[in-house]
Amino acid sequence: MVAVEAFPARELGNASFLLADQDHGVGLVVDPYRDVDGYLTRADALGIKLTHALDTHLHNDFATGRGELASEAGTAIGELDAGQDLAFGGATLRALHTPGHTPDHKSYLLVEDGRPQALFSGGAVMVGAIARTDLFGPHLAVHLALEALRTLQVRLRGLPDDLAIFPTHGSGSFCGTGGRSGHETTLGHERSTNPFFLTTEVMPFLARALNQQRFPAYYRDMAGINSVGPALLGRRPAPPRKLSASDVDWLMAEGAAVVDVRRGRDYDRGHIPGSYSIGLDGPFSAWVGWLIPRGRPIVLAGGTDSQHADAQRQLHRIGFDSIAGALDGGMDAWQSSGRTKSTFETKDVEDMAEWILSAEPMTVVDTRDEHEWAAGHVPGAVHLYVPDVPYRAGEIPSEAPVAVHCASGYRAGIAASLLEQAGLTRIIHVNGQYSDWDRLHLAEVHP
Structure with missing residues (x-):
């Protein structure tokens, strides 16, 4: 049998x-x-x-x-x-x-x-x-x-x-x-x-x-x-090479992409400026493959050794083999080397409701896909599906805070890191379900 x-x-x-x-x-x-x-x-x-x-x-x-x-x-x-x-x-x-x-x-x-x-x-x-x-x-x-x-x-x-x-x-x-x-x-x-x-x-x-x-x-x-077959890895590929903060700095200067594998809330509390927030708690490899060209060196950051090994495994699955290494010691090592970190504000939808109702200046950016947007969205929000952010970030006013949301918080975290790369400074990462906006009567629904 x-x-x-x-x-x-x-x-x-x-x-x-x-x-x-x-x-x-x-x-x-x-x-x-x-x-x-x-x-x-x-x-x-x-x-x-x-x-x-x-x-x-x-x-x-x-x-x-x-x-x-x-x-x-x-x-x-x-x-x-x-x-x-x-x-x-x-x-x-x-x-x-x-x-x-x-x-x-x-x-x-x-x-x-x-x-x-x-x-x-x-x-x-x-x-x-x-x-x-x-x-x-x-x-x-x-x-x-x-x-x-x-x-x-x-x-x-x-x-x-x-x-x-x-x-x-x-x-x-x-x-x-x-x-x-x-x-x-x-x-x-x-x-x-x-x-x-x-x-x-x-x-x-x-x-x-x-x-x-x-x-x-x-x-x-x-x-x-x-169709031709990917390169062979062997049964157990070596784990990512451990990198110092100075190694990461040099690789970034040479064009490497730093991908932080932590959850969005952890990334918000402190991250390497210019890095990507793509957590292992979601479709990690798909978003790396969507946003970072194949062949560009990738540095993994923010996670444990086992998390970095898992990230490498997931990238190998989509044929991304240019893994330059992983930051050893996480953000503690980065900060202890005297290097600066960036932070984002983190708010739940309930907090955003108070802000919106106060009429203070703010831009809400909806990073869901076109089908989700068409089904309903927050009035006055700007629609920027995550892959479009690098090309359309210039449409976002830089004078007021920018609140970034999606359906759960995962894609919003990715988009927030892309907006930071584009030069925006006051970024608010909105966590929570999109249904929370509807529950608080802040969203329009289009059947």
Whole structure:
């Protein structure tokens, strides 16, 4: 019997899957990340040999680990063509052509004792959604959306309702179209609840599939990297090099980006001037990849050794390997070296309500995406989605305080650091849920 174990990458909203047949001593990985030590350690514990690594599609959001597993475990690196079967222990894995998210997308059907048991669906079926169809550009978006419709209504038609579905993309993935959290469902549940299954007419389906938020800038070259294969890291890459405050100063002068990995509130209390606030408590790698060009040296700061190692791992997953090192000793080391720190004011929405009602001069900056803004916003606020801040910060008046908010405080913290880089000085980082603005009757809602 084949057991399935998920390996989530929460910062990406993804999961990869280890399939283990202990009776036959073999295992394989579907959609592996580039950091492969977790799979290898688990395989050793189960007493199995990893024989294959398969990708469901050419990924735009992370670097494939197939080459890494071939190097470290000797897994086969060949592709399965659509319709081809792979004998795996006592089971069979069949490649199904399920285009939509990408033109050549495949899902893998696990068959045991002649009966379909599970489908590893990549982005063809998500929990409550499908993966987006516009990553290859607007010229293919409609065609791929139509292919996604055919996949749901025709290509998967003959599969049973009780079939387990294990999607790679999940809620929180910029590759997704929304949906619910989780990386396991059944085909029957999705057929009865997933709006993309329930939308069978072409025009409503296209309207739903193509009305998506923007995606991170690093996606543009990720498919090219995966088509040739990223550089090999080895099973356990060395941790980030420890840097002194003077090292960090010099690297910044040479053009390195300093990324502070702490929570926003901790960053607000004191940080390296000109650094980025991108905490590990959110989609860290996606925002680094959106805001910092690939190849620019990155210095990690603010965290513990283990947090810096985690940050490096997450960056390796998206093919960002130019990690110059990490500040040793945190902000204490920075300040004890005699260097200055910057601070932001931190306020909750309740505090902002008093300020707004007092009519004192202030600019409110809403850093949510276009869909969120259109659904409702604070009257008089300036809309600057986070990726636009570096290019439009000059539109913000510098005479009055600038209060930066989003839906939770995470993106607002990133945007606040970008505004500081642009030269603004009195910045207020607003924490709390966007619903708090509505609760206090300070937001307009647009149904």
